[in-house]
Amino acid sequence: MKTKPEDRMAYEKMLPGVLTAQGFLGNDIRPLAEIIMEDEQEFIRLGLDFEDVANRLEVLKQAGEKGLGEPITVGKLLVQTGDARGMLPCPWGDGLYHKNAISVQPADKPQEACVEGEDMLIFSDLSIHLLRVHHFCQGLGSPFRLDPVFLKQLIY
Ligand SMILES: [Zn+2]
Numbered sequence: 001m002k003t004k005p006e007d008r009m010a011y012e013k014m015l016p017g018v019l020t021a022q023g024f025l026g027n028d029i030r031p032l033a034e035i036i037m038e039d040e041q042e043f044i045r046l047g048l049d050f051e052d053v054a055n056r057l058e059v060l061k062q063a064g065e066k067g068l069g070e071p072i073t074v075g076k077l078l079v080q081t082g083d084a085r086g087m088l089p090c091p092w093g094d095g096l097y098h099k100n101a102i103s104v105q106p107a108d109k110p111q112e113a114c115v116e117g118e119d120m121l122i123f124s125d126l127s128i129h130l131l132r133v134h135h136f137c138q139g140l141g142s143p144f145r146l147d148p149v150f151l152k153q154l155i156y
Contacts, residue, residue, distance in 0.1 A: 003031060003032070003033060004033070006092060007032050007033055009091075009092075009093075010032065010091040010092045010093075011025075011031075011032045011091075013089075013091035014032075014091050014139075019088060019089065019091060020088065022142070022143060023142070024091065024130075024136075024138045024139060024142055024144070025138070025139035025142060026138065026139040026140050026141025026142035026143075026145060027139070027140060027141035028139030028140040028141060028142070030139075032136075035136070035137075035139055036134070036135050036136055039135065039136075039137045039148055040135050042148040042149070043135075043148055046148055046149065046152050048148060048151065048152055050131055050132060050135050051132060053131060053146075053151055053155070054128050054131050054132035056155050056156075057102075057123055057127070057128050057131070057146075057155070058128055060074060060077065060079050060102065060104055060155065061079075061081065061100075061102045061123075061125070061128070063079055064079030064080060064081040064102055064104075065081050067079065067080060067081065069081065069082065069083065071111065073107050075107075076106060076107055076108070077104050077105065077106065077107055077154070077155070078104070078105050078106070078107040078111070079102065079103070079104050080102070080103045081100060081101070081102045081103075082100060082101040082102070082103075083100070084098035084099055084100040084125075085099050085100075086099045087099060088124075088126050090126060090129055090130065090133075090134075092133075092134060094133070095129060097124065097125040097126035097129055098124070098125045098126075099124065099126075100124050100125055101122055101123075101124055102122070102123055102124065103120055103121070103122045104120070104121045104122075104123075104154065104155065105119050105120040105121070105154075106119060106154070116143065117143075117145070117147065117150065118150075121146070121150065121151070121154055121155075122143065122144060123144060123146060124144065127144050127146060131146055
């Protein structure tokens with residue numbers, strides 16, 4: 001698979017310490033196009049749609065904002081939004097997004113018992129954009145990775 005120049009530039013910006021301290025790739029060593037392609041296949045396998053998942057995350061974010069920083073119950077989920085601290089550019093260079101953090105977990109599980117990536121999903125405005133526009137769920141091991149299996153289990 002040949003790497004597109006725009007993907008190569010985006011990839012360099014995803015490395016730790018460029019746009020964010022931790023970067024977007026976690027401990028994933030696959031080329032960017034492969035990460036995207038494999039998550040696209042996983043979405044198809046699970047019957048998920050990128051646009052629909054992005055819309056659901058957006059709805060959860062907007063509902064969570066009503067809690068003004070306190071956890072708020074939205075259906076079967078507990079949503080909490082943190083303060084936005086500045087803006088973050090998309091690694092592909094097509095927009096600026098609030099550097100916020102929205103956490104979503106099952107409402108019936110105590111918050112302190114939730115483990116990130118297992119019961120708790122954490123995302124930002126940029127995560128929603130990356131998912132919707134670039135079909136990029138972030139690399140394996142990235143704290144903001146939107147794992148397709150976990151997404152389906154939690155928000156559907
Ligand atoms: Zn973008």
